[in-house]
Amino acid sequence: MASRIYAPSSFLFLLIMIISTGLIGSGGSHGNSDHGKSYIIYMGNRHEGGEAAAQSLHLNMLQQAIGSEFASESLLHSFKRTFNGFVAHLTDHQVSKIAGMPGVVSVFPNKINKLLTTRSWDFMGFSQQRARRTSLESDVIIGVFDSGIWPASESFHDDGLGPPPAKWKGSCQFPPNNFTCNNKIVGAKFYRTSNSTFAAGDARSPVDSNGHGTHVAATAAGNLVGGASLYGFGEGTARGGVPSARIAVYKVCWADSCYFSDILAAFDDAIADGVDLISLSLGAEISRDHFEDPIAIGSFHAMKEGILTVDSAGNDGVQGLYTVRNFSPWSLSVAATAIDRQFFAQVRLGNNQTFQGIAINTFDIGNTMYPIIYGGDAPNISGNFSSSISRLCANNSLNPDLVRGKIVLCDSIVGALVPVLAGAVGSIVAIDRPAGAPAENPPSPVSVLTRRQGSTILSYIRSTRNATATISKSNVGKDEQAPYIASFSSRGPNPAILDILKPDISAPGVNVLAAWPPNVPITPYPAETRTSRFNFQYGTSMACPHVTGAAAYVKSHHPKWSPAAVKSAIMTTAVPMSPEANPDAEFAYGSGHLNPLGAIDPGLVYDAGEPDYVRLLCGQGYNTTAVQMIARDNSSCWERGNETVWDFNYPSLAVSATAEEVVTRVFNRVVTNVGGSGNASYRAVVESPEGVRVRVSPGVLGFRAVGERLRFVVTVEGAVAANSTVSGSLVWDDGVHKVRSPIVVFDSAM
Incomplete structure (x- = not known):
């Protein structure tokens, strides 16, 4: 089986296919059936002995499980650059033997993920004329995990760009059809770790034969291209959020979708290559265990190296609540809105x-x-x-x-x-x-x-x-009601940790115009013959690179900020959205609508690092052995303390409760002063959810230096009716900055 791209493929086309061909299967096992299905064995942090020692260990484990005669044939890929693990064909019996070996965190099937402009950036107030730090933008490298890229597009020309930053360690694969990198596309790789077959039309290179990856990359960091349109529609200047940023391409998606193992291999490389951000417009099946989800695993190791992963919330919103696809606490999950x-x-x-x-x-x-x-x-x-x-x-x-x-x-x-x-x-x-x-x-x-x-x-x-x-x-x-959440955009609550709100943020994801391969039809309909250099697409796939572009913009102003600080800046400066106009409220739009300009000057940030996430994992029931393999040191969960989810320094506050029961939740939070003034006084402004009392102590935070950290406590007390959600907010206001956190209280049984 495989994963889904949060593709912008038309709902109409999907219905045609369902009616004409019946239900379409989501994939199946690949490879030699005699050796079982393909599984991923995740073993935590990078092997201390290096890459050769890691691969030797993986072969040795397979020899113990299936015998030396078949071990090398069954080993499909080793992850050895930034984390430890491998992909192999295994029977059910062999899976049990491997799972019980020392050093194994998790074993799970190698399934499939799916792929989930001229107006959208202007709509958010991020105009083309906005002053930029071009030299610093060009130091930002965005890793795009998708269906590849069309390198000849004007959106990816390298006019005016110098050589890649010295931190870049990646490379460009040059297969027979001669894919060429430049100073804009600084690296490009493609992955086929567990299935050597290709569908008709698949380009066996980083070249995009789908269109999705080209569109996503251009939305995040495409050049300014005048006269862009689709047959005259949407005419204007196409551009990404950070036109001077570099792009590193990791092609993990093919005609038969995106395999877990390829995604993990791309994470392994991208982290070692030196990207600053990862943009990932695809999502796995919902898994309540973060370490049986390749995107959660990869983004955790990226976070450890200072890299923020921005991912799509998913396109399953019409199915209702609990449909959000990417929900790890260390990644930034994006919902989709309509623009005007x-x-x-x-x-x-x-x-x-x-x-x-x-x-x-x-x-x-x-x-x-x-x-x-x-x-x-x-x-x-x-x-x-x-x-x-x-x-x-x-x-x-x-x-x-x-x-x-x-x-x-x-x-x-x-x-x-x-x-x-x-x-x-x-x-x-x-x-x-x-x-x-x-x-x-x-x-x-x-x-x-x-x-x-x-x-x-x-x-x-x-x-x-x-x-x-x-x-x-x-x-x-003009759509005067925009922005509002698209019906297809996946909803929370967070299926793994109820009291961490997901999705995190919303951004434009409907009728977005960006670059397109001219040899790929503009729609997936069987009768389609139209082509174009630009195309309209929709989906949380399109919302995700908008936030990636905004994150890159923040990084260009604050290159040393942690992933959590960048994430906090984006969430706490979001434009509040109306729960009356958006069914499911924060479960639909998270903290609100993306505000790229506000994110570079948030005033305060809720920061967190690897130790904070590890304490959260301890509190969520992960044992010391597993945490030691995932983290960098050997301290135990007991020594770290079993931090409750309410103590984790997240920029939003969520309370799941039994209906009609009066509950009290205490949130411990720390904010860091990142404003321009060392002397700053922030006052707490609370809008309590209906039927709930919210107290903040202290009610005023007085900072005396930039970088100073101050603690406060939020106490939420009250009850919620059956099958209902109530929401409010906490805003720290110094007269210039308004650092906003949503407060959501909901019936856990809804």
Whole structure:
């Protein structure tokens, strides 16, 4: 099995595939079936004897488990540069033997993860004219774990950039198709540790044959490119958050998705190569054990070396709560919002009624009126389809003789493309779009209306024998309600540690324009032939690199800040969002909406280092043996103290409680003065959640030096109703800075 990319692939395309081919499997075991499935054996910190000794140890362990004859054949990959472990084919019996060996932290299947602009940066107030420290930005190296990159894109030219920083130790793989790095793309590697087969179209190199990785890298750190657009839509200057930053590419995702082992191999390399940040727009299956999750494992070791990992929250929000994918305390998890740009495609009927639909309709059929038919009136009877199926315009359900040359009204998003495949001119889709859904962009004229509008159009069709309609090419309008959380964006609570709020932050993730490989079609539809140098995409995959870019911007101003300090700066300066406008409140948007400019001057930060995370792990039930293998020293959990989750220095405060029970939670926190003034006085401003009392002691923090650390205690007392969440906030205010932490109290059984 494998992992998922939080891909921007269209929901419409997904439905077409499900209806036409049935349920799609998420993967399966690979390699020689005689040797079992592929497993990852994680062994904690780097082997003290070096890389050769680590690989020798791994072979020795396999020899003990399966015999010397098959050990080298079963060993697929050794992790030996920055942490210790390996990948191997094992039977269930061999897994048990390996799991019981000294030094093994965890053994888990090598599964699959999935891949989860001209306007988005401006929308957040981060304008192109903003003064920058270009020389310091160019010292920041962003490691992008994705589907590769299209190096020829203007977004990745190296004009004006000098050689990479001296700290860079990475390399560029030059396979037969001659991928070339430059002073912008300073390194590029690709991984295929556990499966030597490739799908048709896969580029066996760091070159992107998917588009996702190119789009993500350009959003985070692409150059300024004028005249960018998709067929004239979104025209403007495309740019990343830090256009002068360097990019290191780690291709871990392929046509069959992204394997755990490849992700861990990329972490092993990226940490040793010298990246400053890791951007990871993909996510594993939900695992409650951090050390059976490759992203949590890799990002933990990255944190130990001063590297912040920014990752996607996931695209499973329509399934409800507890769907957030990446939730380790040491990473920064990003939810997706809609920006204030929307695309409208007008529908005009023969009776002159007009309807404003949503779509990126790049096709211009002029003012020509075409006959319009309801899909339910055109079933493909010879294919055994009834009107109850054809009204949805499901694959092959429409009678080509009845829809040819017409516009088809469909009751499902699947109908955005299927009618055209049956010979229709275009389609009108009547559904109730969820909030923040992206504008559809199939390779045919389309407009997505509401069900109520669809009913009006159906009444018109029924009223005359000569019903006609036309669909206009799209125009750009403004969404006044933005930003708000997209319906697809995954929700908390945190499934592993309830009282650490996840996701952490939200950022633009709908209709984001960025670079695209010109040899990759702009949508995944089978009939797609359009290509472009830039493309619109959506997903928490697109939100993640916005936060990565903001983190790189912070690093360019504060290169010595720890990952936790950068994370705190981003979270505590976020723009508060409305729980009334966003169902699930903080479980949807975390601390709020990204504010890149505010993050470089947060005033105070909630800092933490490896010892703090280790104490948290001790408090979460990890034993001394496991913690010693993961950490750098041999002190025990007893010596460290079993820190409660409420003592962990996190920038947000969450309380899970049994419904109707009055609970008291005490949070111990420490803030560090990073403002420009040594003498600063911060006053606590509390907005208590409904039905809850919040006390802060002391109520004023008086700093006398930059870098000074002061402690305070927050006591939260009260009860919460069944299946409910209440929220408030604590703000430390010195008259210039407003250091905001959300306070969330919720029913743990919801």
